[in-house]
Amino acid sequence: xSRSTVLRRVAIAVAALLVVAVVAVGALAWSVTHRPLPxxxxxxxxxxxxxxxxxxxxxxxxxxxxxxxxxxxxRAQGFVEAQDRFFExxxxxxxxxxxxxxxxxDAGFDTDKVVRTxxxxxxxxxxxxxxxxxxRQYLQAxxxxxxxxxxxxxxxxxxxxxxxxxxxxxxxxxxEDWTPLDSLTWLKAMAWDLRSDYDDELARAQxxxxxxxxxxxxxxxxxPFDTHAPILSSSDWSPSSRDASAASxxxxxxxxxxxxxxxxxxxxxxxxxxxxxxxxGSGDGVGSNSWVVSGSLxxxxxxxxxxxPHLGVGIPSIWYQVGLxxxxxxxxxxxxxxxxxxxxxxxxxxxxxxxxxxxFTNLAPDVSDFxxxxxxxxxxxxxxxWVPMQTRxxxxxVAGQRDRTITVRSxxxxxxxxxxxxxxxxxxxDAPVTGxxxxxxxxxxxxxxxxxPSRTADAIFELNTAQNxxxxxxxxxxxAVPAQNLVYADTDGHIGYQAPGLVPVRASAIAGYLPxxxxxxxxxxxxxxxxxxxxxxxxxxxxxxxxxxxxxNQAVTRDTTPFLTSEWDYGFRSQxxxxxxxxxxxxxxxxxxxxxxxxxDDTSGFAxxxxxxxxxxxxxxxxxxxxxxxxxxxWDYTMPADDSTAGAAAAYFNAVWSNLLRLTFDxxxxxxxQADGGDRWMQAVTVMLGNTRSAWWDNKSTPSVVEGRxxxxxxxxxxxxxxxxxxxxxxxxxxxxxxxxxxxLTSQVMGGDDVPWFVRWVFNRGGYHMPGGSAIVDAxxxxxxxxxxxxxxxxxxxxxxxxxxxxxxxxxxxxxxxHPASSHYDDQIDAWVKGRTYPWPFTTGAVKDATKDELRLVxxxxxx
Numbered sequence: 001x002s003r004s005t006v007l008r009r010v011a012i013a014v015a016a017l018l019v020v021a022v023v024a025v026g027a028l029a030w031s032v033t034h035r036p037l038p039x040x041x042x043x044x045x046x047x048x049x050x051x052x053x054x055x056x057x058x059x060x061x062x063x064x065x066x067x068x069x070x071x072x073x074x075r076a077q078g079f080v081e082a083q084d085r086f087f088e089x090x091x092x093x094x095x096x097x098x099x100x101x102x103x104x105x106d107a108g109f110d111t112d113k114v115v116r117t118x119x120x121x122x123x124x125x126x127x128x129x130x131x132x133x134x135x136r137q138y139l140q141a142x143x144x145x146x147x148x149x150x151x152x153x154x155x156x157x158x159x160x161x162x163x164x165x166x167x168x169x170x171x172x173x174x175x176e177d178w179t180p181l182d183s184l185t186w187l188k189a190m191a192w193d194l195r196s197d198y199d200d201e202l203a204r205a206q207x208x209x210x211x212x213x214x215x216x217x218x219x220x221x222x223x224p225f226d227t228h229a230p231i232l233s234s235s236d237w238s239p240s241s242r243d244a245s246a247a248s249x250x251x252x253x254x255x256x257x258x259x260x261x262x263x264x265x266x267x268x269x270x271x272x273x274x275x276x277x278x279x280x281g282s283g284d285g286v287g288s289n290s291w292v293v294s295g296s297l298x299x300x301x302x303x304x305x306x307x308x309p310h311l312g313v314g315i316p317s318i319w320y321q322v323g324l325x326x327x328x329x330x331x332x333x334x335x336x337x338x339x340x341x342x343x344x345x346x347x348x349x350x351x352x353x354x355x356x357x358x359x360f361t362n363l364a365p366d367v368s369d370f371x372x373x374x375x376x377x378x379x380x381x382x383x384x385x386w387v388p389m390q391t392r393x394x395x396x397x398v399a400g401q402r403d404r405t406i407t408v409r410s411x412x413x414x415x416x417x418x419x420x421x422x423x424x425x426x427x428x429x430d431a432p433v434t435g436x437x438x439x440x441x442x443x444x445x446x447x448x449x450x451x452x453p454s455r456t457a458d459a460i461f462e463l464n465t466a467q468n469x470x471x472x473x474x475x476x477x478x479x480a481v482p483a484q485n486l487v488y489a490d491t492d493g494h495i496g497y498q499a500p501g502l503v504p505v506r507a508s509a510i511a512g513y514l515p516x517x518x519x520x521x522x523x524x525x526x527x528x529x530x531x532x533x534x535x536x537x538x539x540x541x542x543x544x545x546x547x548x549x550x551x552x553n554q555a556v557t558r559d560t561t562p563f564l565t566s567e568w569d570y571g572f573r574s575q576x577x578x579x580x581x582x583x584x585x586x587x588x589x590x591x592x593x594x595x596x597x598x599x600x601d602d603t604s605g606f607a608x609x610x611x612x613x614x615x616x617x618x619x620x621x622x623x624x625x626x627x628x629x630x631x632x633x634x635w636d637y638t639m640p641a642d643d644s645t646a647g648a649a650a651a652y653f654n655a656v657w658s659n660l661l662r663l664t665f666d667x668x669x670x671x672x673x674q675a676d677g678g679d680r681w682m683q684a685v686t687v688m689l690g691n692t693r694s695a696w697w698d699n700k701s702t703p704s705v706v707e708g709r710x711x712x713x714x715x716x717x718x719x720x721x722x723x724x725x726x727x728x729x730x731x732x733x734x735x736x737x738x739x740x741x742x743x744x745l746t747s748q749v750m751g752g753d754d755v756p757w758f759v760r761w762v763f764n765r766g767g768y769h770m771p772g773g774s775a776i777v778d779a780x781x782x783x784x785x786x787x788x789x790x791x792x793x794x795x796x797x798x799x800x801x802x803x804x805x806x807x808x809x810x811x812x813x814x815x816x817x818x819h820p821a822s823s824h825y826d827d828q829i830d831a832w833v834k835g836r837t838y839p840w841p842f843t844t845g846a847v848k849d850a851t852k853d854e855l856r857l858v859x860x861x862x863x864x
Contacts, residue, residue: 049859063080070334096121101397103173123451126453150177314747324337324464339352452481463476504533602638627732639741664697741782765826814828
């Protein structure tokens with residue numbers, strides 16, 4: 001046998017072995033990834049059921065669950081959601097209980113310290129006995145269903161692929177039973193992300209020692225009531241009295257400086273709070289659009305209601321779509337509803353039942369205050385006396401390491417968050433509050449309504465079963481946190497609005513400023529929270545004369561009674577919705593298709609103001625930059641992702657905006673406080689364009705030159721032209737906003753750079769070219785201080801047709817499943833990106849016609 005023959009046979013043998021190895025590895029990979037996929041047809045036995053339950057899934061895997069009793073309904077919901085999303089649920093409960101380190105090791109320790117310090121689960125423990133007996137039964141039934149799923153699996157690897165990957169690092173992980181507290185604590189996390197933006201209060205405190213309060217006030221401008229209408233007009237809502245303590249003017253003569261000790265404490269708190277993962281979203285991205293139109297103005301003759309909450313982006317999506325049906329709707333089994341909920345929480349959060357529909361946007365009242373505390377050891381100063389703080393020890397288990405113990409201290413205002421990251425003990429001048437002692441060490445305590453036990457869980461089920469506006473308002477009374485703008489419509493033709501929530505009544509920390517604008521001196525009881533705004537004083541309206549209600553996080557009313565916040569969204573989105581809606585109404589009546597079209601509107605309400613100023617800049621000696629400027633001359637202010645001339649103009653405009661923020665503000669703002677380019681900065685620049693003397697126009701990084709407004713605008717256009725030439729090419733006609741403005745949907749655990757590429761490839765999806773932007777109705781938002789990539793977006797879209805619920809439409813951001821091997825992991829992304837929606841079946845016949853898989857759950861010992 002020749003040597004070449006031997007080598008050929010060896011090569012063939014080796015190739016055969018490699019093929020076998022590849023097939024074996026592929027088979028193993030297929031087995032590991034597909035093992036957790038749920039059974040969605042046939043029959044399963046579920047312990048605790050009193051009768052059979054049907055689970056009908058449509059083409060996108062969305063289940064409609066039908067049962068004879070409410071307990072069976074929620075038991076089945078717990079089982080089905082665990083089938084699709086159990087790892088997400090397990091991860092959430094570890095984060096919200098301050099036990100993330102048990103699941104992911106040392107990487108979770110900083111998060112655990114902060115969450116344990118705030119004590120989310122401790123508050124949930126206080127809430128549980130406050131809830132109605134029915135709510136507690138529903139929570140327990142849901143937990144029983146989740147546990148039926150857990151007990152049907154012999155190992156975590158059968159529940160989710162993530163457990164198989166984490167198992168390489170964490171040995172002997174046991175999945176604990178689900179409890180009602182796990183559901184309640186998730187509501188705390190939701191409330192935390194949707195609270196008013198504490199960042200602004202901390203930011204102002206840190207800036208107080210760097211610049212005058214007048215200069216600070218320029219980047220926190222007043223709400224533009226004359227151009228951006230509030231939710232309710234004066235004819236819709238008129239409070240009985242005015243709040244004389246809530247001054248709106250900022251006296252220019254007032255000055256304050258911040259003590260180094262206080263500044264250190266503020267920075268410690270900011271660093272601590274930034275360690276909490278975004279579970280829903282944060283910052284400028286916590287917003288939403290919703291509006292409702294009376295049947296007298298619609299083509300259907302009944303109301304239409306639209307909603308698209310703007311939250312953080314990721315995969316799987318935040319929302320879980322589900323229908324919940326009692327076979328016979330009775331007092332004992334009152335549920336007939338469909339909509340969006342959170343995996344891990346029973347019921348529907350946003351959606352409709354057989355009589356009413358409802359939507360949410362974030363009201364964002366000021367429900368969190370920071371108190372600067374003077375401390376000595378474990379005592380704090382209180383009205384001239386040193387009083388002991390409450391202390392407790394928290395033991396944090398860390399996978400693969402020894403347990404760690406932290407000590408939590410609290411004053412009457414709340415937990416000391418500056419303890420989470422040790423503060424440097426130093427002294428300085430007066431803090432930016434009244435009555436500080438320059439020789440004391442400062443700590444920062446957090447007062448937040450979410451740390452007050454409440455009955456928000458009751459409100460979910462009360463909303464789910466409300467049959468008219470009066471019952472809807474009764475449900476809203478219990479919706480304590482997070483406070484939301486609730487919009488309403490019913491099949492009888494009524495529409496309405498209600499602002500609910502716990503909103504504290506307190507005095508301003510500095511005379512002449514609105515309450516909650518600055519951190520307050522904790523050593524004086526004069527600045528404590530006094531009470532809550534009575535529900536009867538919270539704004540509401542039924543069937544307004546205008547015939548529609550628009551909420552997009554803008555100001556609720558012109559009045560300062562009750563005082564809700566000074567941190568409204570500045571109304572660019574709400575005003576564009578109003579413009580589109582009124583234009584459609586001038587042409588006729590509004591259809592459901594037009595409601596969906598408005599949701600995809602990518603017109604910038606701010607662009608006309610800035611473009612007018614940019615076109616005034618003389619660039620005759622700079623033909624290169626003038627090519628970019630020319631794109632803006634006939635631009636329609638839309639921001640598509642395609643290769644149109646509008647897309648090229650949008651790319652240049654946003655690059656100019658990014659560079660303008662950098663040149664105008666970031667030269668004076670410290671690290672971590674750079675301008676993100678959201679609606680507040682748009683309003684600030686709108687005002688500043690008329691004030692050429694503003695100190696902000698001078699770039700402090702060029703001390704030998706004092707720039708003015710026009711010079712900064714010119715430099716921003718020059719810098720943008722050079723930037724896009726490098727990134728998108730020399731010819732402006734080739735520029736595309738979508739190439740800059742991209743979206744990546746990443747897993748919360750498997751999305752980081754420290755995860756191997758092939759794991760990221762399995763879990764993550766990305767590279768989507770996105771239209772829209774910040775403060776735009778199609779709110780694919782971005783942070784100008786970090787780049788152009790999308791950080792938040794519409795988390796779902798829905799339009800509810802009250803004339804026929806089966807004509808309603810919806811779409812989720814990613815898909816129903818949390819299993820990357822499932823076809824329903826990402827099957828809604830393309831439709832969501834392109835602005836398409838799917839039919840939303842509700843009635844028995846429509847659900848049956850849409851059913852692709854049907855599973856029967858019957859009483860008995862668990863199997864799967």
